[in-house]
Amino acid sequence: xxxxxxxxxxxxxxxxxxxxxxxxxAAARAERLIGSLADRVGDRPVPAxxxxxxxxxxxDTARERRQALWEADRARVALAALGVPVVLLKGTAxxxxxxxxxxxxxxxxxxxxxxxxxxxxxxxxxxxxxxxxVKEDPxxxxxxxxxxxxxxxxxHATRDRMIDVHHTILPLTARPRPDAAALIADAVTLxxxxxxxxxxxxxxxxxxxxxxxxxMQGGLRNLWDIHLLCTQFxxxxxxFYASVYxxxxxxxxxxxxxxxxxxxxxxxxxxxxxxRAPITVDHRLRWSDRLFIARLLARDGWGRETRKGLVFAFYxxxxxxxxxxxMLARHLLTKWRKGHRPV
Amino acid sequence: xxxxxxxxxxxxxVVRPLDDIVLLYHRxxxxxHMVVSPVPExxxxxxxxxxxxxxxxxxWLAQTHDLGPREQAISAIAAHLAxxxxxxxxxxx
Amino acid sequence: MTLPLFQTxxxxxxIGPATFRIASAWxxxxxxxxxxYAAYPRPADAVADFTVRLEPAGRLRxxxxxSIFITGDHGLADAAxxxxxxxxxxxxxxxxxxxxxxxxxxxxxxxxxxxxxGQVLVMTGESGSGKSTLAAQLGERGWRLLGDEFALLxxxxxxVMPFPRLVSLKNRAVDVVAADVxxxxxxxxxxxxxxxNIRHLVPRADAVARMGEGAPPxxxxxxxxxxxxxxxxxxxxxxxxxxxxxxxxxxALGEAGFDALTRFVATVPACAIDFPSGEAGxxxxxxxxxxxx
Numbered sequence: 194x195x196x197x198x199x200x201x202x203x204x205x206x207x208x209x210x211x212x213x214x215x216x217x218x219a220a221a222r223a224e225r226l227i228g229s230l231a232d233r234v235g236d237r238p239v240p241a242x243x244x245x246x247x248x249x250x251x252x253d254t255a256r257e258r259r260q261a262l263w264e265a266d267r268a269r270v271a272l273a274a275l276g277v278p279v280v281l282l283k284g285t286a287x288x289x290x291x292x293x294x295x296x297x298x299x300x301x302x303x304x305x306x307x308x309x310x311x312x313x314x315x316x317x318x319x320x321x322x323x324x325x326x327v328k329e330d331p332x333x334x335x336x337x338x339x340x341x342x343x344x345x346x347x348x349h350a351t352r353d354r355m356i357d358v359h360h361t362i363l364p365l366t367a368r369p370r371p372d373a374a375a376l377i378a379d380a381v382t383l384x385x386x387x388x389x390x391x392x393x394x395x396x397x398x399x400x401x402x403x404x405x406x407x408x409m410q411g412g413l414r415n416l417w418d419i420h421l422l423c424t425q426f427x428x429x430x431x432x433f434y435a436s437v438y439x440x441x442x443x444x445x446x447x448x449x450x451x452x453x454x455x456x457x458x459x460x461x462x463x464x465x466x467x468x469r470a471p472i473t474v475d476h477r478l479r480w481s482d483r484l485f486i487a488r489l490l491a492r493d494g495w496g497r498e499t500r501k502g503l504v505f506a507f508y509x510x511x512x513x514x515x516x517x518x519x520m521l522a523r524h525l526l527t528k529w530r531k532g533h534r535p536v
Numbered sequence: 537x538x539x540x541x542x543x544x545x546x547x548x549x550v551v552r553p554l555d556d557i558v559l560l561y562h563r564x565x566x567x568x569h570m571v572v573s574p575v576p577e578x579x580x581x582x583x584x585x586x587x588x589x590x591x592x593x594x595x596w597l598a599q600t601h602d603l604g605p606r607e608q609a610i611s612a613i614a615a616h617l618a619x620x621x622x623x624x625x626x627x628x629x
Numbered sequence: 630m631t632l633p634l635f636q637t638x639x640x641x642x643x644i645g646p647a648t649f650r651i652a653s654a655w656x657x658x659x660x661x662x663x664x665x666y667a668a669y670p671r672p673a674d675a676v677a678d679f680t681v682r683l684e685p686a687g688r689l690r691x692x693x694x695x696s697i698f699i700t701g702d703h704g705l706a707d708a709a710x711x712x713x714x715x716x717x718x719x720x721x722x723x724x725x726x727x728x729x730x731x732x733x734x735x736x737x738x739x740x741x742x743x744x745x746x747g748q749v750l751v752m753t754g755e756s757g758s759g760k761s762t763l764a765a766q767l768g769e770r771g772w773r774l775l776g777d778e779f780a781l782l783x784x785x786x787x788x789v790m791p792f793p794r795l796v797s798l799k800n801r802a803v804d805v806v807a808a809d810v811x812x813x814x815x816x817x818x819x820x821x822x823x824x825x826n827i828r829h830l831v832p833r834a835d836a837v838a839r840m841g842e843g844a845p846p847x848x849x850x851x852x853x854x855x856x857x858x859x860x861x862x863x864x865x866x867x868x869x870x871x872x873x874x875x876x877x878x879x880x881a882l883g884e885a886g887f888d889a890l891t892r893f894v895a896t897v898p899a900c901a902i903d904f905p906s907g908e909a910g911x912x913x914x915x916x917x918x919x920x921x922x
Contacts, residue, residue, distance in 0.1 A: 214676040215650060222680075222702045242648065242676035249733040256566060256883050263565040267624070323622070351623070352567070495637070495652050496680055496702065550884065552891045557866035561887040566880070568873070568887055570866060 194490045196220040196230070200417060201461050203233045212494075214243050219496030224413045225299045228254035232297030254297045261285045261300040264354050268305060269387050271322035275314050280306040280380045280388040282359065282398065287418070290389050294421040299414075302346070302355040306390075308377055309360035316344060316358070323350050362398045362444075371401065371444035392426045392433070393440035400453035401446050412489045413460075419453050420461040427464060434465060438472065455482055460489070539589045540629040541617050543582040549625070551576065565624055575625075577601065578616055582626055590614035641677060643670040645781065645792035645840050646734060649724050650677040654685050655695070658716030665717075665795055665816050665829060668837045679703075679731060681723035686710035699723045703730035715819050718827055721795060728779060728792070729877040735781035735790055736882060736889045739875040742780040742789050743772040748847035749789040750918060751780050751897070753875050756824075759854030762802040763910050765830060769809050770911070774836040775843075784885045787892050788843035793836045795829040803828045805907055848921050849899035852910060856903035860913070863901050869894045 195217045198205045209217065221227040231247035231254075239247070265285050272279050280286075282304035287295030307315050324347040326334075334345050343359040361373035376398075380388035390398055396419060403415035427433040434454070441450040455476050457463040468474040478486075491499045550561040558576045560569040574597070581596040582588060588596075590613040594603060603609040621628045638659040641650045644666075653659050681701040696710040697719045703726060711719045728737065740753035741764030750772075752760040761777040768774030775791040783790055795816065798806050803826060807815055816829030831837075851863060851871070863871075872890055873879050879886045898921060904910035 211674045211676045215680065218676070219680045219702060240676050242678070245734065246676070246678060249731070252733050252883075253881065256881065259564065259566055259883075263624070266564070270628075352565070495682055497682065497684075550887065552887075552895075554865035554869060554891070554895060556864040557869075559869065559887070559891055561884055563884065566883050570870065 194220070194492075196224065196226065196413070197460050197490070199230060200226070200233055203235065203237060206234055206237065206239060211240065211242075214240065216494035218243070218246055219494065220492050223492055223496040223498075225411060226414050226417060228257075228297035228299055229414070229417055230297070251297065254299060257284075257298075257300045258288045258295065260354065261288055261303065264303040264349075264352070264356070265289060265387060266385070267322070267349070267352070268303060268319070268356060269385060271324075272307075272315060272318050273386070275311065275318055277307055277311040277315065278377055278380060278388050280377060280390060281383075282306055282362075282390070283402070283418075286389045286395065287422075289383060289387065292422065293425045294418045296421075298418070302357050304357045304359060306359045306362065306373070306377065309373065312344065312358070312360055319347060319356065319358070323352075324348065324356060325350050327355070363401055369401070369445035369449070371397075371446065375443060391440070392422070392430070393436040396422050396426070396437050397440050397444055397446050397450060400441075400449045401444075404449040404452060409485070409488050412485075416453065416457055416460060416489065420457045420463045423454070423457065423463050423465065435468070438468075438474065451476075452479075452482065452485070455479065456485060456489070460486065538629065539614065539617075540587055541582060541589070541621060541626045542587045542629055543579065543626055544624070546583065549579075551579075560625065562624060567623070569623065569625070574613070575616060575620065578613060578620070579625065587629060590617055593617070640666075641672055641675060642666050643672060643675075644724070644794045645776070645790060647679065647728060647732065647792070648672060648675055648677045649679050649681055649727065651681040651683070651720055651723065653683040653716070653720070655683070655697075655713060655716060657713065658683055658697075658720045661717040661816065662720055665831050668831070668834065669840075679724070679727035681720065681727060683716065683719055683723060699726065701727055703727050709823070711822075715822050715827075717816060717829065718797075718819055718822055721797065721829070724794065725778065732781075732878060733881065735783055736886050736893075737876055737878045738780045738782060738872060739778065739877065740780040741777045742775040742791075742846075743767045744775055744789075744844050745772045745918070747844050749775065749780075749844045750848045750850065750914065751789060751846055752850045752852050753780075753872065754851055754853065757854070759852050759904070759907075759910060761796065762798065762806065762854070762907060763852055763914065765796045765798065765802070765806050766809075766907055766911055767914065768796075768832060768836060769806070773839065774832045781843075782846075782889050782893060783843060784882070784889050786843075787845065787889065787896075789846050790843035791836070791840045793832045793840050795831060798828050798830055800825045806830060846893060846897045848918065849893075849897050850914070850917070851899070851901040853901065853903045854907075854910065855905065857905060858909060858913070859901075859903040860917070861901040863899055865894050868899050 195213060199217055221230045227250040231250040234247055261284060265281055281289050284298050284300035285303055327346045327348050343357050346355050346357055348355050362371050363369055376390060376394050379391045379394060381391060382388055399415060399419045403412055437450060441447045454465045455478055458465045458476050459478050465476050467476050493499050548563050552559045557570050557572055560571060577597055578593055581593045585592060585596050590610045593613050594610045597603060620626045637652045638656050639652045640659050640662050679702050684698045686696040686698040695713040697713060697716060698710050699708055699719050699722055701723055738753060740751050741760045742749050742751045743764050752763060754760045764774060764777050774793055775789060776793055777796040779792045781790040781792050814831040819827045902913050904913055
């Protein structure tokens, strides 16, 4: 796929025809990777019309970065008096830490992780500072509170920006049970008092987010995060991957991590070594990985999702992973009664 | 939070007066604020005087403006400062 | 890489500074675009700014009571499907959607604009205010039409740049304007759309030929059709607020948008006008234009 090749090897764009550029741009926009593509292409000579599109994307990601940091600062101010650790997650964490994974990335909502027993105070403090609930639907609200790993999403009344407050990194219905207290205890403190997950935990969260907590929508982008995080951390720390596996084992995430690393190595060329000791890890592709790769690359030259059947299979799969079957039936029934359809 | 505030660095704000209002572009948030007197004056006072509370802002402004009864003016300024801190124009210390 | 889901008909065309590539599951909308945009640049092999897609709204909907789902690089998940009979309108809306959500190279104002004597008149207001019809009528009477829907404000020069897409005439405006215009410049009548009956008008040849040529703004009007004749002053604060609401990319552009808009508001004289009829509106515009500072 053109997009994967361009991210992996930016020099490959030098030879693209205008038609291939159109396909590349459509796919990159659809996957929300156009800013990452623009960042990777950098100053390479490209057709003027493509340059203009890439510059637009850089403008957008620069704005998102600024807004994300501002939202984080607002949350910090709102929660400062509580004295609880506030851990930034995902895109906001990457830009706050100045990581390569933050370059050119679209960010969107602010995601934070707080201790579960502080959830009520956090909720109250955010409401006092101008955030309010997005949805009034009592079923959804009960569903979130009972089964999800986060409060129902809130939006700031005047800034119109969403915040997701997590107390762990996977839904309570998911089979793996990450140790949220350990994630918070090991968090790294930033100069302004906000926190980040440790490097190994950051990679674990990205993998959990991609494989155990979603329908693989945006999977290529999540995998690109994983690639950039691993590439940067492993260059700075010998045996970084060993610490990732150690961390993954604490959170019952060994299988998702192994698959994420196999996929990243295969698609983006992430420098993941195989291990013989102390554990044996072989990062050659498994047969089942082919299905994931097919799903990740299911987009045509117009940016359309192809293989709709596969997409649907993954929607069901993501629910199965998150919920025991009876709970799933109840949830889907409620959704369908309201006219909601997957795909 | 002791009622003291600090102005944001000058580079954080673009101030553009129009005929009937003042526009502020706040760079860290990318937000535009439309304000009227006394908000621009309070900002100016904080920039000129460094950190301060409502009373300090009042005394600085009173040198050039007729602010009426002191206590009333101070409580109005304090309310403005709290609103301004909420949107990030000034920072509560 | 994979087989397409359905046969794709396509066209690429340039309007003002933007190039669109449009894919449709049906032939008819593309045929209509080919006829009406015949005088516009049609690059065969270019990098487009935006992709627009007209897709079947459900898997069987291509054949069975076909309805069109409009999407592309930028789309709205909850956009209502449209009848295939309104395919041309769907294509136009698809292009508008890309501009509204994705354009970053100018400050985009939901406004019509016309040029005379090397200076631009900008008219903004909600739909039904008459700004589009007024611009179309002026465009037939000695003014150069820059656009009936979007005015593009250059972030560096402050000039208004043309975006002369087809003018979309609605309801009563259709007959008023069609009376002055040869049939080959009119699109098919689209009955019963969400906004009533719509007919598209191809701008005059000079508007298309000079679509790369902007000019400085000299007057801003807030027109209101169907009221007793009146002219009112509008304060700069109110103008600024109304223009931010009329812009789909003001926030996205950040400080560059702030600079462009504050400069526009501080330098371009503005007023609100009410007028009972198109003729009265044009007369008011000509008079105000003659008196401009």
